[in-house]
Amino acid sequence: MERLGTERQPAVFFKKRLGFRKQRYLFIYSCLLIPLLFFLCIRILPILYSFNISLREWDLLSEQKPFVGLQNFITLFHDPVFLQSIHNTLVYVAIGVPGQLLAGLIIALLLQRLNRSRGLFRTIYFIPYVTSVVAVSWVFRWILMKNGIINALLLHVGLEPQLFLGSPSQSIYWVIASIIWQSIGFQMLIFLTGLESIPSMYYDAAAIDGAGPWQRFRHVTVPLLNPVIVFSVIIASISFLQSFAQVLNMTSGGPLNSTLSMVLHIYNLAFKHFKMGEAAAATVVLFSMILLLSLLQLKVLNKKVDY
The missing domain is CATH 1.10.3720.10 (MetI-like)
Structure with a gap:
């Protein structure tokens, strides 16, 4: 019985340590996720949306935004x-x-x-x-x-x-x-x-x-x-x-x-x-x-x- 108890102690300690690591990594990733979402919403999405606008005839005074392809680039150059x-x-x-x-x-x-x-x-x-x-x-x-x-x-x-x-x-x-x-x-x-x-x-x-x-x-x-x-x-x-x-x-x-x-x-x-x-x-x-x-x-x- 004493041997069985001593064998279980390292296993229990290892499980606790593994659980602590999971909690630590979960906390780290959750802290990184917030600025990552902010960066995606403030930086990446507007950049991708600007690509969409560049392919349309986008006039602020008009409700219609028709797709014109590369016409805006041709006009610019x-x-x-x-x-x-x-x-x-x-x-x-x-x-x-x-x-x-x-x-x-x-x-x-x-x-x-x-x-x-x-x-x-x-x-x-x-x-x-x-x-x-x-x-x-x-x-x-x-x-x-x-x-x-x-x-x-x-x-x-x-x-x-x-x-x-x-x-x-x-x-x-x-x-x-x-x-x-x-x-x-x-x-x-x-x-x-x-x-x-x-x-x-x-x-x-x-x-x-x-x-x-x-x-x-x-x-x-x-x-x-x-x-x-x-x-x-x-x-x-x-x-x-x-x-x-x-x-x-x-x-x-x-x-x-x-x-x-x-x-x-x-x-x-x-x-x-x-x-x-x-x-x-x-x-x-x-x-x-x-x-x-x-x-x-x-x-x-x-x-x-x-x-």
């Missing part, structure tokens, strides 16, 4: 304004992403060399990132007005005043400059975190081998920062592809649609012209661009480095 918005968006990405990453990396490298007041400078550079986009856009707009501060300084030194945001050839670059200025703090923080995670022994070994500052940066810092660079490039690219608030508040897409972004054009189609079908089709095009560009960047930039 025959629209010179939409093609101009694609061109402008690619300019935002091509100029803004390298400029933003380069500025953030330079400031991070300089801050890494500071021994005192590093936290103060980090806070100062990060403040614009958490400042209202609308406020920053209007400050830049006031500075770059015809009778703004910059033109006043140009006249003071004897130079000709510039149109800035009123020039079809200049305005897009000033919008890009405002976006870069506001996002420097985020990129600086990401790069500074990556720089501080690189072990100093690699730099010591490279210095012993006779590598100079540029060689250490090129062959040690950049390869070991590759995961950070990939993350920053993808985040910055998506941000510039979705440029909206700065464009709307600084130029409203003008002059002559020279700063019109795809997101602003989608906004105009949907809420000014009430063409929800074309707006949804433009959203699908933008979604495809973001997906393809992100996959391409992951393929090209993601390289494994072993030391």
